[in-house]
Amino acid sequence: MALPPEPINRGALNKTKERTMTRRGIIWLGQVCNLKCHFCYFTDRLSDTTHPEHGFMSLEKAKAICKTLVDFYGNNTIDIQGGEPTIWKPVYELVSYCKEIGLIPTVITNGQALADVGRVIRFKKAGIGDFLVSVQGLGPVYDHIVGRPGAHVRQMKALRNLQEVGVPFRINCVLTKDVLPQLHQIAELAITVGANVVNFITFNPFDDQRKKGKRTSENVATYKELGLHLNGVLDVLADNGVEANVRNLPLCVVNERHRPTVYNHQQIPFDLHENDFASWSWTGMQPQRMAGCNLTPPVKFGPKVWLGPSRTPFRWLGERPIVGPLLLGAKRKIDQFTGQHGSILRGKLTTEEMYRREARLRAHDQVGFRHVSACNACDLKLICDGFHADYDPFINEDAAQPVSVGFTVDDPKFYISQQLKVVYPADSCNIS
Numbered sequence: 158m159a160l161p162p163e164p165i166n167r168g169a170l171n172k173t174k175e176r177t178m179t180r181r182g183i184i185w186l187g188q189v190c191n192l193k194c195h196f197c198y199f200t201d202r203l204s205d206t207t208h209p210e211h212g213f214m215s216l217e218k219a220k221a222i223c224k225t226l227v228d229f230y231g232n233n234t235i236d237i238q239g240g241e242p243t244i245w246k247p248v249y250e251l252v253s254y255c256k257e258i259g260l261i262p263t264v265i266t267n268g269q270a271l272a273d274v275g276r277v278i279r280f281k282k283a284g285i286g287d288f289l290v291s292v293q294g295l296g297p298v299y300d301h302i303v304g305r306p307g308a309h310v311r312q313m314k315a316l317r318n319l320q321e322v323g324v325p326f327r328i329n330c331v332l333t334k335d336v337l338p339q340l341h342q343i344a345e346l347a348i349t350v351g352a353n354v355v356n357f358i359t360f361n362p363f364d365d366q367r368k369k370g371k372r373t374s375e376n377v378a379t380y381k382e383l384g385l386h387l388n389g390v391l392d393v394l395a396d397n398g399v400e401a402n403v404r405n406l407p408l409c410v411v412n413e414r415h416r417p418t419v420y421n422h423q424q425i426p427f428d429l430h431e432n433d434f435a436s437w438s439w440t441g442m443q444p445q446r447m448a449g450c451n452l453t454p455p456v457k458f459g460p461k462v463w464l465g466p467s468r469t470p471f472r473w474l475g476e477r478p479i480v481g482p483l484l485l486g487a488k489r490k491i492d493q494f495t496g497q498h499g500s501i502l503r504g505k506l507t508t509e510e511m512y513r514r515e516a517r518l519r520a521h522d523q524v525g526f527r528h529v530s531a532c533n534a535c536d537l538k539l540i541c542d543g544f545h546a547d548y549d550p551f552i553n554e555d556a557a558q559p560v561s562v563g564f565t566v567d568d569p570k571f572y573i574s575q576q577l578k579v580v581y582p583a584d585s586c587n588i589s
């Protein structure tokens with residue numbers, strides 16, 4: 158395994174426990190990539206060159222999306238996603254443009270292209286805020302997971318280049334079964350190379366991963382296995398002052414001391430490095446994710462139901478027409494919810510309540526989380542997404558351990574407000 162050799166000083170970034178709402182937008186440039194990760198949400202779109210989302214969009218379209226994020230949605234930071242954005246030729250120009258209009262840009266990358274130090278220097282000159290590098294394993298395990306020999310060596314070279322050029326970066330790691338034995342090494346790597354943050358993401362059945370047969374007990378770990386590995390790794394990162402976040406994990410899967418790191422849908426709006434549900438609902442629609450189509454008008458965040466990128470009326474050929482039943486299902490849920498929360502009907506919903514309602518709709522109606530029987534005895538049920546319905550037959554519901562804190566927790570920030578989070582310069586306008 159080739160590791161960057163020089164430990165570096167993590168620098169003097171402030172940390173805070175203040176939780177405010179994210180204003181981070183997101184853009185998907187097109188589904189073209191130089192790797193083939195088997196767990197990728199867009200695996201079919203990447204391999205199917207006729208898919209409308211395959212192929213990068215024009216710079217003009219990308220700029221128009223970014224401008225809308227600022228002017229209509231009030232976003233101040235942005236995640237630039239591909240496919241793989243670093244192989245899109247105009248990416249430097251888009252980074253500069255984002256910075257110019259008040260969107261501090263993060264590029265989400267596998268880092269392969271950044272093994273060329275010249276590219277890192279170009280990104281720095283263009284005004285990159287930071288990179289979010291996907292470290293999905295180490296050594297031959299990584300090469301196997303991403304389907305490309307030599308990819309790990311290139312990624313380590315990229316991390317070294319980022320260190321040497323002085324560009325901040327965070328690390329993402331998807332919790333596939335193969336990577337679990339390497340989590341400690343990945344934590345050590347993050348500490349050594351000076352990553353500011355490590356995000357662990359459960360292997361989710363979103364988008365193209367929704368299809369049956371992609372996720373099996375061969376590649377998806379049980380929740381119990383995740384808990385066993387994560388507790389120790391989160392201790393290591395905490396002991397070394399590295400921020401860690403675990404996304405989409407039932408709260409009871411990790412020890413009490415690590416629950417402040419867990420972000421289910423209701424916690425996501427309070428992480429400044431996660432995406433704003435409002436603008437995400439618009440950029441997630443297919444016309445905003447494909448090259449050959451005009452933009453649709455931005456929509457205000459409110460009583461409108463978000464149907465998700467692959468379930469909008471813009472779904473393309475070859476997919477099942479499920480909009481009708483979904484609309485009815487979503488309407489039923491809203492009716493139930495408005496029955497319980499009259500403030501919506503009276504127009505008194507606060508912004509946080511609106512985002513919370515959206516979070517629940519996304520979790521339970523759009524991406525298929527559900528509470529299992531043990532959740533009924535749990536004090537955290539109102540702030541936890543529960544388990545993936547899709548985890549059958551490897552869901553092992555007995556992993557659910559009802560939590561007792563002595564009262565019903567109804568504040569999504571109950572745990573996360575105890576977490577120290579890194580404050581980037583771009584974040585400072587969001588906190589007091």
Ligand code: SF4
Nearest residue numbers: 407409532535538541
């Ligand atoms: S609600 Fe269910 S999944 Fe969530 S912490 Fe409680 S028992 Fe675990």
